[in-house]
Amino acid sequence: MPRSGGSYSTSELSRKSGDIIAEALRRPVTITQRNKPRLVLLNIEDYARLVRQSDSRSAGTIETMSDSLFADFESAVEAYAQEDETGRT
Template sequence: MSKSSGSYSTSDLSRKSGDIIAEALRHPVTITQRNKPRLVLLNIEDYQRLMKQSDRRTAGTIETMPDELFAEFENAVEAYAGEDEAGH
């Protein structure tokens, strides 16, 4: 995967963790496993902003997250990544 895409494989995570962390501090980074998006790394400010925007007050996991909420999260990450690429 190309570094500019903001997407890395799980094997990249073990080999390039410093670079990936540095990039994740600037914008969300997708981690793929078997060519499927599995995780998103994002800085704490973005995480806190997403949590404040959420009406949900319970913690959960990706497995228990409702599809609708997961779709909103994906859209927010994609919008943020698009803004970053545009230089905003």
């Protein structure tokens, strides 16, 4: 039943979902569509580990910065500009 590498087509997933899910509980399984990888099935423990390890930083804008962070940012930019002006010849 299992192909090498734990990779199955979407049509195989439809026909053999129970077996494929059982394999995905042991190791990640790739689901392909038109011979291209499209999905990965993995057990919840592996998923939780990936989420914990993921980068939790988020992007923001000047409008969403706190006032104190904006003041620090503004001071750093001004200091850099002063440094640049004094360093020019």
